Amino acid sequence: MTQSNRKLKVAILGSGNIGTDLLIKALRSPYLECGAFIGRSLSSPGMVKALSLGVTVSAEGIDYIVKNPDCCDLVFDATSAKSHLEHAPIFKKLGKRAIDLTPAKIGLMSVPSVNLADSLVEDNVNMVTCGGQASIPVAYAIGQTQTDVEYIEVVSSIASRSAGPATRQNLDEYIKTTEDGLKEFSGAKRTKAILNLNPAEPCVDMQATIFAKVKKPDIAKLGGMLTGLVEKIRKYVPGYEIILGPIVENERIVVMVRVRGLGDYLPAYAGNLDIINCAAIAMAEEYAREAGHNPQDEKR
């Protein structure tokens, strides 16, 4: 079966800010087409946006995919952790790949700049958290270049306006999932994640500071590896940059990154939401290439 002259069909489940921003990114992708944009209410702002873009929409939730299994080969799940736990077995039964943007964490934690190849063989991958996508590449580089990584800590600051009700209700899950991701990718003995919301106007860009305690810091080696990694990340998150470090200050390694979003559906300051979506799209495009899809004309 040849896939070379068509795009990979995806469905987006969840019509909130994340889902709607994903839709715009998917429509722009030369590898992806959106077979269905699915939420719970046809009058939600995300649905209205999708309708205006001529996308097939449904308010039936996951039932739509069960009834119309041909609508997609892959599903982005941008609902909630609780919902994803119910959705995952259904995706499996239907043979749909799942990219999970909730903190449900059933599948392999995936950070495209670090473990894209490993993620390809999985049928359910989890995109960790926004802070995780921003900081894990740096934590990974610390783990690869330093010996005896005793501790890694990540402090993320995001604009208050980029934190919706779900984020605010789920700070504990955010912290736990980010800490688990940091540990897994860096091999550090202990990890800690902290989240600050800053209400300043104009809104602040997303930033993350990575601190590490290691036996004998090798800044040159770390800096070298980071340069290559950042280049890789910027291919899918153009607004990602290191704004400070790596330096050693007060006996800690410090690296600070800033993420400016693409400003698709969400404002550019919401780099936290952009980076997890960019990572999810990068993942889906890699699946598409793997399945033999060639890039098609960019229509939108």
Place this chain on the structure above:
Amino acid sequence: MMDRKIVISDPTLRDGNHAVRHSLRVDQIAAYCKAADSAGVAIVEVGHGNGLGASSLQLGESATPDHLALTTARANLTQSKLGIHVIPGFATIERDLKPALERGVDVVRVASHCTEADICERHISFSRSMGVEVWGCLMMSHMISPALLLEQARKMESYGAEGVVFMDSSGHYIPEDVRHRVEALVDGLSIAVGFHAHNNLGLAIANSMAAADAGATLLDGCARGFGAGAGNAQLEVLVAVLERLGYSTGIDLYKILDAADLAEQALMKEIPVIRSVSVVSGMAGVFSGFMKPVTRIAEEFKIDPRDVFFELGRRKIVAGQEDIILEVAKELAQRAAKGCQ
């Protein structure tokens, strides 16, 4: 005026930790708890300067882990209630709050930046469900108007808080600022109102008086003012002033004076004074706890710490964002280098 009661909550062993880089030890905690308990202090708060689960490279690591500090305090308090400060985003329910409650905490104060009360919902309702006394705390409260402060305090009330404390985390207020806010809160809430003063502009006691006069029923005070930056309302002075004004605190004057003497000897490297950078921190509206890291980093980058404070204030940096000090310092140092060329 007579017979009005003020509850004194004493965060000497929590806020004071800022002044000694979170280095308070078990023996110090035990000694001060005994003294405050025998003086009749209503609530004794213990922990890292930024509260439960906040020991970190970002804010400084605690010499005494939370569980040990709490067990020690519990063993040395007989009549005073044991309190903790909890900031969602730092402390989680599973990792931090549950184990703390198991160690016998009586009062949980769940705190957020003044505009972000809704991140406290789960921590407040969980603590209520565990049957302890729960207050909401709105930090850096000078950054919003009395009306907006009330809106946020109402959210905390709706989550189950039994009172709301607003904090002058930068020591920015003058008495009439405090009065307006207490009036708005007392008027718009059906729960108790408390106030936590900082002394950057030398007004911690005057501001606390204004709060009591406007209807606040809980005030925070620390022995010798032991707290972040220029320190807090000085507990033993506050108790004496309230006594002169005719409020009852249930605290024995001689014994609280003894407790303050003990605190000076046993806890402090230096008694809090209003240093020049603290005046600037208060003017700039930056969290007082930034004093130590700003001073250290400004020295490393060879820049004026006062410039750092004003730049942090301009950027509206909130408590907990200590990492940004480094970024600001780097930027100021680069600017200075360019200016020299």
